[in-house]
Amino acid sequence: MFKKKCVQLGKVPTSILLTPDDSFHSFGKTAEDTYGEKCSNGERDWKLFKNFKMTLYNASDKKTTRDLVIEDCRGNTISAITLFTLMFSHLKSAFVKQLEEATKGVPDDWIRWVITVPAIWDDSAKQFIREAAEKAGIRKIILALEPECAALYCGTLLQGLRDTLKNQALRIVGPGSRYILLDMGGGTVDITAHEVSRDFTYDELFAANGGPWGGENVNIAFQEYLCEIFTKPVFSEFCKVHTEDFYDLMGAFEQKKRTFEARMVQENKFVVIKLPYYLGKDFPLNTPMDLAVKEHDKLKIPAKHMMGFFNGTLDEISRHIKNKLKTEELKDINNVILVGGFSVPNIVKDRLKEVFPENANFYCPENSEVATLEGAVLYGQSQIHTTYEKSKPRSITPSINSRRSRFTYGMDSHVQFNPTKHPESKKFRDGDEVFCKDYFWVLLRAGAKLSRDKKGTMRTFTMDKDSTTLDVVIYKTENPSPKFVDDPGCLRLGTLVVDMTEGLGIPNREIKIGLQYNDTELNVYAINNRDEIVKTTFDLLA
Ligand SMILES: Nc1ncnc2c1ncn2[C@@H]1O[C@H](COP(=O)(O)OP(=O)(O)OP(=O)(O)O)[C@@H](O)[C@H]1O
Ligand SMILES: [Mg+2]
Known part of the structure; x- marks a missing residue:
């Protein structure tokens, strides 16, 4: 019911109105209208925050931290985590209220919350959004990538289409096809490319990409x-x-x-x-x-x-796509799906048609503005099916089979110095041995295929008997073959702190550090000699 109402009413603007003492007042259109009334009554110290989602978008050499602040158009500021938490608290209570009107007695832990994020958001922005939602009392959170949701929506649309349209759409989003999908929203353009298998599972051909080029x-x-x-x-x-x-x-x-x-x-x-x-x-x-x-x-x-x-942003989009189409993985793709509000105007469509090959097939589904929202529900369901249901559902339920890593992740290390490979500036001596410092030890490489159970390489550390923690700094870069952690474009992502209190006093304790994608979120973990997961914290927001 909630979903239906949203679709009927159109999308709600991401606007929050705060009272002069920073308490939540209202959200969406009500927030905007009330703010207008307050202004006309001369009450100038109310604060309206609009379109603040984009503050979590980071260029590849930046990350989101807990001290991020958001500014309204009068220059008032508020902590971003507070603002996002207020928004989630409001959305949660609005949903629970609607649910209670429709049906009584749904326990809180029956509800799975799907929060969609642009695929081009980095790991810190995802951790930030999860933290804000958890602070608002939301549990069982699934973070879904927006263009993937849109792709699932397009796949499922086929079931309701008339035969003639269906054949046309099947060529683009049906089994065996390869397509590129552009989710063109208000803030970002998110691009993903998939190959569709016979059972409607999707394999990502190229790491999701895009930029801040929305409407x-x-x-x-x-x-x-x-x-x-x-x-x-x-x-x-x-x-x-x-x-x-x-x-x-x-x-x-x-x-x-x-x-x-x-x-x-x-x-x-x-x-x-x-x-x-x-x-x-x-x-x-x-x-x-x-x-x-x-x-x-x-x-x-x-x-x-x-x-x-329009031209400035359309030029950026065109340039970006042209570059991507030169890559081996995408060079002969000629099926294009367009979703999102900014893909609706002809000006945008016409410019995109100039970028793709002349014989490209374009598919612009109906209700493209809500493709992500509809797809988020499907994504949540696909997660539940894969987790709990052994039998296949009767209708086609598309799901994501694998993705590609956007970044190379690794840690700071030192290796034996090799004068033919390492610069003199990185050389240091420890006793009789000569090492190369700042070496980027790769755990997961950009472009690597990420599937459900696949883990990256692991690194083993030997700990002395008295250490109570192991701190490992994790770095990331877009470069698939970084050499050193201070290379241009390398970013210090966060510190993994491993609890080493167990086994204190035992010499040469070994611990392995690895990295894995749990669907859409990065997970860095540690394993001891007995192959048990060791307690860790990995804070990307500090
Ligand atoms: N008919 C149209 N002509 C021109 N622009 C449009 C049209 N319809 C929607 N837009 C633009 O599309 C953008 C909103 O698209 P959409 O609703 O998909 O964004 P969003 O999902 O909220 O944003 P994001 O995905 O970046 O979080 C706005 O900039 C809006 O002005
Ligand atoms: Mg969107």
Whole structure:
């Protein structure tokens, strides 16, 4: 019931309203509307946080930490973990309330929660989101990757399609096919590529990739354009003082963005948008007409500028895909699935068609904006089927069979110095022996196939009899063959702390460190001489 209602109502904006003392007030559209009312009543110390999911996106040489803060458009800040926890607490109680209205007496531990995350989020962002959800009292969490959810949704859609459409779709997402899927959202574009087996299990062909090139960038480009017209100080002041008007303006722009067509550029048309009084009054009279025209309370934006708002981000996407299509794994892929709100406009579709081979087949499922949401439910079910059900369900339930590692993971180590392989700067002496320091000891390599039970290589440590802990720093990089942990692009991910209190006093205790993907999440573990798992903590957020 909850799912149905969400789909009917469309998506809820990720907006949270906090009271002046930082308590939760409301979420979604209610938060935005209430904030507007508060602003018009002159109550200026309420705080609205919007689109904050992207604060967890990191470039490959960065990571999320527990001290991350989020800023609203007036410059108010709040700890990100607090904000995400407030959001999860609200979502949990809203869901439980709806569930209780529909059916009584569902125990808390019957509920499995699927939280979707962009596939291009790193391990620290995933740990962060899990920690925030757990703080909100959510248990039994499954983290699902958004493009994978969308892929499962597309696979399952086949069951409901009419025959003619079905044949066409089967060629793209049916058994034996290989496709690339682009989930184009507000914040990110996530790309995955799969080969579909006969039993509708999917093997990832290439590590999920993408970047911060979602539809929100078009809105940001529009704001930059307004700064160009009104100057940055004037526009910033307007946002701070007349925040409600600013949100109204962005709401109006969102409508224009959805109806804009590329042909309007050839036809020399304008996109006309109502300007709020407190911004319009500062329109500079010397503004060149080919930049913008103001007529009464309207701003007329030449269509070529509107096109420009899309171009920056579309160029990034095109460049990225072109590079990926050159790789061995993807070079002859010609089935393309497009999902997510930003894949809907023709401007975007047309640009993508220029990037893929001419004979490429495109599949844009219905309700593509909710493909991830629908697919998340399927993903949760596929996890339960594989865990508990021995017999196959009657209908086709697609599931993910294997993935590819996005990064190389390893630890800092030293090896015997070899003058033909190692630079002098890495040489150090310990007694009579000469070693090479900062050596990147690989546990798992970028591009490696990750399947359910597959473990990476392990490294054995010999501990002296008095040590109570073993601390191992784990590094990651996109480079499949890193040499040293301080190579450019290597990031110190976190420290694995292994509890060595057992067996204290025994000389030469051995401990093995390994790394594995538990479906979507990284797990670093330690095993003792008796092949037992040893208690560890691995904090990526410090
Ligand atoms: N018809 C349309 N024309 C242009 N843009 C659109 C259209 N429909 C949706 N969008 C854009 O798509 C984006 C939202 O897409 P979607 O709902 O898939 O994002 P999301 O899943 O919330 O974001 P993310 O996946 O990054 O977390 C917004 O930037 C919105 O402006
Ligand atoms: Mg999305």
